[in-house]
Amino acid sequence: MDKFVIRGGNPLVGTVRVSGAKNAALPCMAAALLTDETVTLENIPDVRDIQTERKLLVAMGAEVELGYGRAHHRTVINCAKLEKPEATYDLVKTMRASTLVLGPLVARTGHARVSLPGGCAIGARPIDLHIKGLEKLGATITTEHGYVEARADRLKGGHIVFEKITVTGTEDLLMAAVLADGETVMENCAREPEVADLAALLSKMGAKIEGAGTSTIKVHGVAKLRGARHRIIPDRIEAGTFVIAAAMTGGDLIVSGCDPKHLGALTAKLQECGVKFTENGDSVRVMGDGPLRCADVSTEEYPGFPTDMQAQFMALATQVDGTSVVTENIFENRFMHAQEMVRMGANIRIEGRRAIVRGKTPLSAAAVLASDLRASASLVLAALVADGETIIDRVYHIDRGYERIEEKLKGVGAQMRRIGEMLPRKAPLAQQA
Numbered sequence: 001m002d003k004f005v006i007r008g009g010n011p012l013v014g015t016v017r018v019s020g021a022k023n024a025a026l027p028c029m030a031a032a033l034l035t036d037e038t039v040t041l042e043n044i045p046d047v048r049d050i051q052t053e054r055k056l057l058v059a060m061g062a063e064v065e066l067g068y069g070r071a072h073h074r075t076v077i078n079c080a081k082l083e084k085p086e087a088t089y090d091l092v093k094t095m096r097a098s099t100l101v102l103g104p105l106v107a108r109t110g111h112a113r114v115s116l117p118g119g120c121a122i123g124a125r126p127i128d129l130h131i132k133g134l135e136k137l138g139a140t141i142t143t144e145h146g147y148v149e150a151r152a153d154r155l156k157g158g159h160i161v162f163e164k165i166t167v168t169g170t171e172d173l174l175m176a177a178v179l180a181d182g183e184t185v186m187e188n189c190a191r192e193p194e195v196a197d198l199a200a201l202l203s204k205m206g207a208k209i210e211g212a213g214t215s216t217i218k219v220h221g222v223a224k225l226r227g228a229r230h231r232i233i234p235d236r237i238e239a240g241t242f243v244i245a246a247a248m249t250g251g252d253l254i255v256s257g258c259d260p261k262h263l264g265a266l267t268a269k270l271q272e273c274g275v276k277f278t279e280n281g282d283s284v285r286v287m288g289d290g291p292l293r294c295a296d297v298s299t300e301e302y303p304g305f306p307t308d309m310q311a312q313f314m315a316l317a318t319q320v321d322g323t324s325v326v327t328e329n330i331f332e333n334r335f336m337h338a339q340e341m342v343r344m345g346a347n348i349r350i351e352g353r354r355a356i357v358r359g360k361t362p363l364s365a366a367a368v369l370a371s372d373l374r375a376s377a378s379l380v381l382a383a384l385v386a387d388g389e390t391i392i393d394r395v396y397h398i399d400r401g402y403e404r405i406e407e408k409l410k411g412v413g414a415q416m417r418r419i420g421e422m423l424p425r426k427a428p429l430a431q432q433a
């Protein structure tokens, strides 16, 4: 298991480039299941979750080519043959977004068998809303032996009102509705840019969609979809992580290749904290030279403050003047990074869904454990300002969603390296026998 060793104290200076959005790439790869023609996706990030999705599609019979050399970030998917419309437990347990194949599989093949995801580090994360929505579209659902099975000769358009806003739920049902017979109206949909990006790909494939990116989406089902070529949007969470890294380290950083419009809630909050920004087309310059002050933050669905930036904001809050209250409204157990930051000297008190963070606490390096993807990112941020060498264990979590983060941060001045697992010393032959 790899670890990161980070020596804090360096301001981040220079330009760092953002990769494609993992959370847009995953549904777009699943959308390739909807056609027997080839779908080519560009700006695919080179992260572990993409490899997991590739395995998932290949196990069903799809041909998936991940580019190399100059075409490194391109993937070409052909799902002409789908022998086994199934997502098995071993893949779903490593990546919950595997459930995104449920809707497209049943829409295209009339049958899908997908493992229930079960719990994960940040909470229960059920898929009941995906299931209820598919039932509204006429699928028959059974749940047995930890698997959901959906069947339908052809899905029929229907009226879906989400009880709760769900990102992958909206995407999953959107992919089901595009091949359903007749019109589907979905209300209380997620408005995340990743939903709109998926809809952009589906439209290129011939789907008829109105309102993606708003809370009401209308779909006129079509009988067949064709192949398409599509470029994935930049990763707003990776961009936001670099923005906070620059602010925390007192750096001067250009975060390039991002879409500043998607960072609105974060930049507004950071401006409240005293961080200075300039925007220029597809880049944001962050100047973290002035004094920073506290701000309260509450996570919300897009366009609110993203839950995927909550841990990173908490790292920043440990370094500003005053006390910040961080409220997590989306997931029930998403403060695991707080305990690790406390081990580094932070002053954080958890009260249910709220974390009270007293600022301006000097952090000192320690051995810490990454518990989930965004928690790992927040520990990297804390380590960048800590005194001494922090060792972060279980960085496979960060590799799920950040492309070569150590190389990108090193490129702008961080002292950081990855170390592999130490192999146990080989015992002498006599002892081995």
Ligand code: UD1
Pocket: 023, 026, 096, 097, 123, 124, 125, 126, 127, 128, 129, 130, 131, 164, 165, 166, 167, 168, 169, 194, 307, 308, 330, 331, 332
């Ligand atoms: C997506 C993102 C994840 C982000 C999250 C919230 C992807 C691949 N992942 O996850 O990075 O943190 O949105 O912005 O895009 N819920 C139900 N029933 C359901 C579905 C969800 O109760 O059927 C609940 C969840 O437990 C959670 C809330 O709804 O409390 C939001 O979850 P959801 O938007 O579905 O998160 P994901 O799509 O899994």
